[in-house]
Amino acid sequence: MLDRNSILETINMIRDENLDIRTVTMGISLFDCVSDDGDRLCDKIYDKIMRRAEKLVPTACEIEKEYGIPIINKRLSVTPVSMIGGGLSEDGYLKIAKTLDRAAGELGVNFVGGFSAMVQKGMTEGARRMMRVIPEALSVTERVCSSVNVASTKAGINMDAVAMTGKIIKETARRTADRGSIGCAKFVVFANAPEDNPFMAGAFHGIGEPETVINVGVSGPGVVASAIRRAGDCSFSALADLIKKTAFKITRMGQLVACEASRRLGVPFGIVDLSLAPTPAVGDSVAHILEEMGLESVGAPGTTAALAMLNDAVKKGGTMASSFVGGLSGAFIPVSEDAGMIEAVAKGALSIEKLEAMTAVCSVGLDMIAIPGDTEEATVCGIIADEIAIGVINTKTTAVRVIPVCEKKVGDTVSFGGLLGYAPVIPVSRYSSEKFIARGGRIPAPIHSLKN
Amino acid sequence: MKAVISVTGRDSMGIIAGVSNACAECGVNIIDISQTVLKEYFAMIMIVDIDRITVPFVDFVDRMTALGKERGLEIHTMHEDIFNSMHNI
Numbered sequence: 001m002l003d004r005n006s007i008l009e010t011i012n013m014i015r016d017e018n019l020d021i022r023t024v025t026m027g028i029s030l031f032d033c034v035s036d037d038g039d040r041l042c043d044k045i046y047d048k049i050m051r052r053a054e055k056l057v058p059t060a061c062e063i064e065k066e067y068g069i070p071i072i073n074k075r076l077s078v079t080p081v082s083m084i085g086g087g088l089s090e091d092g093y094l095k096i097a098k099t100l101d102r103a104a105g106e107l108g109v110n111f112v113g114g115f116s117a118m119v120q121k122g123m124t125e126g127a128r129r130m131m132r133v134i135p136e137a138l139s140v141t142e143r144v145c146s147s148v149n150v151a152s153t154k155a156g157i158n159m160d161a162v163a164m165t166g167k168i169i170k171e172t173a174r175r176t177a178d179r180g181s182i183g184c185a186k187f188v189v190f191a192n193a194p195e196d197n198p199f200m201a202g203a204f205h206g207i208g209e210p211e212t213v214i215n216v217g218v219s220g221p222g223v224v225a226s227a228i229r230r231a232g233d234c235s236f237s238a239l240a241d242l243i244k245k246t247a248f249k250i251t252r253m254g255q256l257v258a259c260e261a262s263r264r265l266g267v268p269f270g271i272v273d274l275s276l277a278p279t280p281a282v283g284d285s286v287a288h289i290l291e292e293m294g295l296e297s298v299g300a301p302g303t304t305a306a307l308a309m310l311n312d313a314v315k316k317g318g319t320m321a322s323s324f325v326g327g328l329s330g331a332f333i334p335v336s337e338d339a340g341m342i343e344a345v346a347k348g349a350l351s352i353e354k355l356e357a358m359t360a361v362c363s364v365g366l367d368m369i370a371i372p373g374d375t376e377e378a379t380v381c382g383i384i385a386d387e388i389a390i391g392v393i394n395t396k397t398t399a400v401r402v403i404p405v406c407e408k409k410v411g412d413t414v415s416f417g418g419l420l421g422y423a424p425v426i427p428v429s430r431y432s433s434e435k436f437i438a439r440g441g442r443i444p445a446p447i448h449s450l451k452n
Numbered sequence: 453m454k455a456v457i458s459v460t461g462r463d464s465m466g467i468i469a470g471v472s473n474a475c476a477e478c479g480v481n482i483i484d485i486s487q488t489v490l491k492e493y494f495a496m497i498m499i500v501d502i503d504r505i506t507v508p509f510v511d512f513v514d515r516m517t518a519l520g521k522e523r524g525l526e527i528h529t530m531h532e533d534i535f536n537s538m539h540n541i
Binding site for chain 2: 002003004006007008009010011062065066067068069252255256
C-alpha cells in the first residue's frame, strides 16, 4: 500500500523543490547515412532523424503527464558529424548543421548535439574542415550543439586542436555578438568525452552505441539542499548518508522515466546520468547545497572539499538506483545556470581559478562562464589547456564552455535567456599564454604509476 | 494499477463530491481517502484503482486538472509507479 508520507515527500519534491527530469535524449547513429554526395547525405540524415525520433516529444509529454513529473527537455544526439562527413567541403559540413537544425525544429526538440569531432590524437582533413565551419554553423542555426574532444588520458593533449578551439570560441563570439555571444554556449571542448552523455551542449552518439538509444538526465539540486537544511547541524558522515538517500530517490525516478520511454518508443535504454543539474531558478542551485553545508558563500575555503563530498555521495546513492549509469554523472557547476554561482561571482567570492580547482573533484568543468570580450585568443587556449590537463591527469571528463562576450568587460552582466541563464563577466589573468600555445604539437599521455 | 490524486486549496462545500463524481464518471474506483482541513486550507490524498478506467489515463489527468481550475483548487493525478519506484527498493 502506498504510504501517505512517501506520497507527500514525492509531491513536495516536485512542486516545491524543483525536482524534474532534465532531459530525455535520443541518440541516433548516422553511420548508415554516409554518402559521397553532400545533398544525398543530408537527405538521408533528415529522413532517418525524422523517422526514428518521430514519437520522442509526444511520448515524453505523455510520460510527463501520467507520472506528474516535469520533463524539461527532449533532445537528440547524433554520431559525431566529422565521422560521417568524410570528404565533404566546408559548405557540405555547413549543410549538415542546417539539416540537423531543421529536423530538430520540426520534431520540437530544443537541441541536437553531435556537430562534433574527436581529435585527441590527431585531426583528419574532414575533422579540420568541420571544425573550421563550427563558428558559422553555430551562428546560423538555433538548436545545433557542437563539441570537440581535444584530449584523452590514453592519447594526451592535442595542443594544435586546443589552439583551434580557442580560435573557434573567439570567432563564434564575434559572429553572435548581437546576441550576447550566445553561440559559445553551444560549444564545448572536452577531455575524455563520454559517448552517452544526454546533456547539452556536449551530447553526441558515440561510435560504440547502438542504432538508437534513450539516455536520461535527472536533476534535483533543490531536493538535496532542502534535505540538508532539514537535517540541521549533523556530522559529515550523517550528511553523506542523507545525500546518498536523496540521490537514490531522485535517480529512481530517472530510471522509471528512462525505462518507460524506452519501452514506449521501442528503443533500447542506454543510461541514466546522475548529474545534479542546476537552473537559474531560486531553489535549484548546486552552490546553495554547498552553502547549506556551512560555507558563507560558494568559493570560500572548504568549497572544493564540500563539492568532492557531494559529488561522491550523489554517485554512491545514484548508482544503486539505476541499472545503467553513465554520461557525466556528478554535480554540474555552470555559472550562468545557477543562482548561487551567479551571486558568488557578482560579489567577488568565486574566481575562475577556484572554479578550476572545483572541477578537479566534480563532473564536467569550466561551464557557462562569461569572460571579458577582449580576452586574447591565446588566453582562452590557456584556460582550455589547464582544464583539459586536469581531466587527462585525473582520468576523468573535463570540459570548457566559456563565453568571451563581445564588448563586455568585468562587472557587466550578460543574459542568455531561459535555462542558459545570465552571468556576471568574471576576470581572467592578464598575463599572456601566447608563446606557450604557439608551440603546437601534442602533450604526451600521462604515466599511470608513481601516482602523486 | 493505482493512481494518486492530490487536492489542495481553499476549503469549500462539495470538494470531495466533485472529485468523486469525476472519478465515477471515468470508471475510477476510490480505494482510500485521507483528508484534512487546516484553518481554511483543504488537503486531500486519494488513492484510486484505474484498472477499469473508461478513458485514456492522460485524458483523466487533464479532466481532473480542469476540475481543479474550475473550483480554484490544485488537483494533481499521478500514476502509482512513481511513488513505488522512488520509495521501494
